[in-house]
Amino acid sequence: MFEFIKEEVPVFSQSRDSIWLDPHIAQQMLMAHLxxxxxxxxxxxxxxxxxxxxxxxxxxxxxxxxxxxxxxxxxxxxxxxxxxxxxxxxxxxxxxxxxxxxxxxxxxxxxxxxxxxxxxxxxxxxxxxxxxxxxxxxxxxxxxxxxxxxxxxxxxxxxxxxxxxxxxxTSEKYQNFVPTKTWSIEEDNFWTVESCLHLEANKRYPDKQTYLAQHYLLYPDHHKEFFIWESVxxxxxxxxxxxxxxxxxxxxxxxxxxxxxxxxxxxxxxxxxx
Ligand SMILES: C[S@@+](CC[C@H](N)C(=O)[O-])C[C@H]1O[C@@H](n2cnc3c(N)ncnc32)[C@H](O)[C@@H]1O
Structure with a gap:
């Protein structure tokens, strides 16, 4: 997982999980909509x-x-x-x-x-x-x-x-973009109910128009991955x-x-x- 977050993910490849469909996050998304x-x-x-x-x-x-x-x-x-x-x-x-x-x-x-x-x-x-x-x-x-x-x-x-x-x-959205790699412990929040280790990387691709927010949630016995792609x-x-x-x-x-x-x-x- 740590190696993976270092790698360049093929552009627009789909993650196994989706923020719109994951049961907990979909519920949070509904609250965000409202x-x-x-x-x-x-x-x-x-x-x-x-x-x-x-x-x-x-x-x-x-x-x-x-x-x-x-x-x-x-x-x-x-x-x-x-x-x-x-x-x-x-x-x-x-x-x-x-x-x-x-x-x-x-x-x-x-x-x-x-x-x-x-x-x-x-x-x-x-x-x-x-x-x-x-x-x-x-x-x-x-x-x-x-x-x-x-x-x-x-x-x-x-x-x-x-x-x-x-x-x-447009590209204005990412005018001040800086690539980041962070980790945090999450519990009972937008991402998760159970506590987990959250790895996050924000990347800009060489075309300077494609961005990826890559998230991994690591639990003792499983993990979730979310790739959030965006083009300007x-x-x-x-x-x-x-x-x-x-x-x-x-x-x-x-x-x-x-x-x-x-x-x-x-x-x-x-x-x-x-
Ligand atoms: C950013 S939200 C915007 C929702 C709505 N248009 C609004 O402005 O209130 C994107 C919505 O698109 C849905 N969505 C994303 N990709 C989709 C797809 N391929 N097929 C159907 N729905 C999709 C998500 O579930 C989410 O509800």
């Missing part, structure tokens, strides 16, 4: 409300009724869009988050089609959505071939004139990927609240029309 002040798993509520205001104005419900929310988590956006009259499908591979989303929808008498599934393995291409959303920079956690596959499928899933809206991090992008790279998938008309904003694109923005939001 924390209205934090930006842990969903952005803070003020940001979410501003995003929704922009989305509803730019994509009026009458014209853009049918919405697909990819990686919808516990339905923070899906629920509010359904309340505004949109017909929403939400896909997420966290059964924990989807169970919460379904409970909330039932309480509020909302008809939302929530599905537990990996959006990279789910066939949603024939649905004729008017809007497809991928919110909170999830595009960058995907391996290059998965990004390509997802863009193609999103394009096929859109009705003519339909729009794909997603955000990505510039405008040209995303535009090229969108054109390759078939999108022609592309707008760029600073973030998913529709803020005007600023030079040193940490995020960019793309609106791509079929």
């Amino acid at each position: 924390d209205i002040k934090g930006d842990g798993a969903t952005r803070n509520l003020a940001f979410v409300e501003a995003s929704l205001q922009w989305l509803k104005k730019k994509f009026p419900v009458k014209q853009f009724t049918k919405v697909l929310d990819l990686g919808c988590g516990p339905g923070i956006y899906s629920q509010r869009l359904a309340e505004a009259g949109y017909q929403v499908t939400g896909i997420d591979f966290s059964a924990n988050s989807i169970a919460y989303a379904q409970k909330k929808a039932a309480e509020k008498n909302l008809l939302i089609d929530y599905q537990v599934g990996n959006y990279l393995q789910t066939n949603f291409s024939k649905e004729n959505y008017q809007l497809v959303l991928l919110i909170y920079c999830d595009f960058g956690v995907l391996a290059p071939e998965s990004r390509k596959k997802l863009l193609k499928q999103v394009y096929e899933s859109l009705a003519d004139g339909g729009q794909f809206i997603f955000d990505v991090f 992008f510039n405008q040209q790279q995303i535009k090229a990927a969108l054109s390759e998938a078939g999108f022609s008309q592309i707008e760029i904003y600073s973030d998913i609240r529709g803020e005007k694109l600023k030079q040193h923005s940490e995020t960019m939001c793309f609106v791509a029309k079929k």
Whole structure:
């Protein structure tokens, strides 16, 4: 394990465990989603409300009724869009988050089609959505071939004139990045209930666009490993990927609240029309 943390992990190789699916951490993630002040798993509520205001104005419900929310988590956006009259499908591979989303929808008498599934393995291409959303920079956690596959499928899933809206991090996010290797003892916190030794390495890859946060949790009789990958992008790279998938008309904003694109923005939001 100690040797392993020294090695360069092949880029975008998948760890055995996932922070979204590990039973304890998934529960912590759900709490992070629901924390209205934090930006842990969903952005803070003020940001979410501003995003929704922009989305509803730019994509009026009458014209853009049918919405697909990819990686919808516990339905923070899906629920509010359904309340505004949109017909929403939400896909997420966290059964924990989807169970919460379904409970909330039932309480509020909302008809939302929530599905537990990996959006990279789910066939949603024939649905004729008017809007497809991928919110909170999830595009960058995907391996290059998965990004390509997802863009193609999103394009096929859109009705003519339909729009794909997603955000990505730029290199600004990692401007002050320093590689680190640390260890700590963890107990009864975000990572674990039982006490364990936590090894963590944060690495930047030679392309200077790919980052890995590598975590090992060592217990007396087993261990868990989590690789958290992230790529940052510039405008040209995303535009090229969108054109390759078939999108022609592309707008760029600073973030998913529709803020005007600023030079040193940490995020960019793309609106791509079929
Ligand atoms: C950063 S969170 C954003 C959640 C939501 N879009 C929001 O802003 O509130 C990413 C979500 O994507 C889900 N996710 C990540 N990869 C996925 C995949 N391949 N298939 C389905 N869901 C995925 C995670 O479970 C998590 O709920």
